[in-house]
Amino acid sequence: MTEATTQAEPRPSRTVNQDPDAMPPLGKAIPLGIQHIMAMFAGNVTPPIIIAGVIGATTGEQIFLIQVALFVAGIATLVQTIGMGPIGARLPIVQGTSFGFLPVALPLAGSFGLAAVLGASLIAGLLQVVLGAFLKKIRHWFSPVVTGIVVLLIGITLMPVGLKYAAGGVGSPDFASPTNLGLALFVLVVTIAVHQFGRGFLKAASILVGLVSGYLVAIALGMVDFSSVADAAWFSFPKPFQYGLEFHLTAIIGMALIMFVVGLETIGNISAITIGGAGRMAKDRELSGGVMADGVATSFAAIFNTLPNTAYAQNVGLITLTGVVSRHVVTIGGILLICMGLFPKLGGLVAAMPHAVLGGAGVVMFGMIASAGLKIIKECDLNQRAMLIIAVSLSLGIGLPAVKEIAETMPGQLGLLLKSGLVPAALAALLLDAILPGKPKRELAEADETAAAAEPANPEK
Known part of the structure; x- marks a missing residue:
């Protein structure tokens, strides 16, 4: 019996880790989906909070902006994991509000108002759909050295963000206090210990275990403020076009330039998922569908009053760390995001988690993104x-x-x-x-042949 168990154990791991279409049992898939949401939650709601401060939004408007950010992220995630025709990578991609657009969005919001930012986002999203549709013809632009550099820099760029969260969040009155740093270190140690010594599902859910453990310790220390839960409504449906749309050429040019780079980030993230999780190069249809879904999500976000959406790099780090590449796990996470957008009290419960807890997990995840970038670069000569x-x-x-x-x-x-x-x-x-x-065309041809050979016979796949 022991021998049979030993022989049978690796099979589910290989199936889940290598096949995006594999579905773990619900008892495991739901916690893994929650883990993805907890990993991206702070990053998803922070940009709308920042933009709310620039436009002078009231407390009610800020809650609304957080709500629509959650709702849009959930819908956009389902577009990626489930797909709509050619749109969607059908990979475990979590969509969320993009930090990449903030350097342009903030001054535009201050000069022209949020409506101009949303109008420019709508156009930028449509342009990204076009980019995705023609991606196969220009895929040779995105060799392993290019995509690897982008993924590596995404990780390096996010590392200070993780440490700032670990210190309590910029602007916190107790920033870098021993309590915040100690709590983040506790989450980091628990995450590493569970990942290294845990088995099966426990190992895959190491980030979730670390976050929950840190949350419970924070509650015991009196560091959690549940007022956001009490003040939030039980149910509310997001209203489209709340701020309207305006179109200014300066805003459109700025957002379109950032859109191209964010599209490159998405290509890098998809490559990191397939190489780090599925152990193969990304297929043309996955890259094209993922970039088009990014564009659809950005335009959809503009209609629902929030900033552009993109594939979240921190969740790529989570996939690389856990090895669970099932897209259905992330579909569950997308449904939970929609619920948080419709039932604000659920979002408030997660929003109450101290930044230091999220920072402890972020140190691991953001470092894993950089590691995934190095792995992609290794594919080239x-x-x-x-x-x-x-x-x-x-x-x-x-x-x-x-x-x-x-x-x-x-x-x-x-x-x-x-x-x-x-x-x-x-x-x-x-x-x-x-x-x-001296561009190594031979390697690119081999990569295309590998991707073509990996294409399933079923055209719906």
Whole structure:
């Protein structure tokens, strides 16, 4: 019996880890779905909170902006995991409000109002759908060295975010206090211990175990304020076009430029999921469908009064860490997000979680994203050409945000684009990979053949 058990145990793991269509038992799938939502929740609601401050929103308007962010993220996640015709990657992709658009959205909201930001987002989303539709023809632009650099920089960019959350969140009166840092360290230690010494489902749910453990400790220490739960309504359906739509050319150009880079992020995230989770290169239909779904989500978000949506990198780190690549797990998470958007008290319960708890888990997840980027880069031939592309891109991606004075000397939108570091790094990687001689076409052809061979016979798949 012991021998039979030993032989049978690896099979579910391989099935769930390698096949996005595999469905774990509901008793395991639901907690894993909750884990995804808890991992992305703070990042999803933070941008609307920031934009609410810029436009001078009332408390009621801020609650509304948080509600629609949750509702839209849930709908957009289902578009990715379930799909609509050619739209949707049908992979475990969690959609959420994008931080990438904030450097452009904030000054635009201050100058033109939220309606101009939403109008520009609507156009940018439609352009991204077009980009996704023609992605197969330009996929050779996105070689492993390019996508790997983008994923690596996403992780590096998010690492300080995780540490700031671990310290209690920027602006917190007890920022970097021993209590906050100790709580984050507790979550980090629990997560690592469960991941290393746990088995089966417990190992896969290590982030959730760490978050719940930290939440319970925070409650015991009196660090949790449940007033947001008490003040939230029981049920409320989000209203579309609450702030209207306005179209300004400056806003549209700025949002469209960021849209292209966010599309590149999505390509990198999809590649990280398939390589880190499913152990293969991403297929053309997955990349194309994922980028188109990103665009649909962004336009849908504009209609429902919230900022553009994108595939969430922190959840890619979670997939890489747990090895669970089932898209149905994330579908459950999308349904939970919709429920949180319709029943604000549920969202308030998660919103009450201290930032330090989320930061403890973020330290692991954001680091795993960077690791996934390194794994993608490893797929290419690291010759002098590739090393030059990596060197220039990383120097721009890491150096520019550290020297903010450079961005401040640039005019208008150009300065805003340089502040992020990711935009110039991604563009540099794309440009250098396209113009430098000696591009390894053989590797790209082999990747296409591998993706074609992996395509299932069933056309619906």
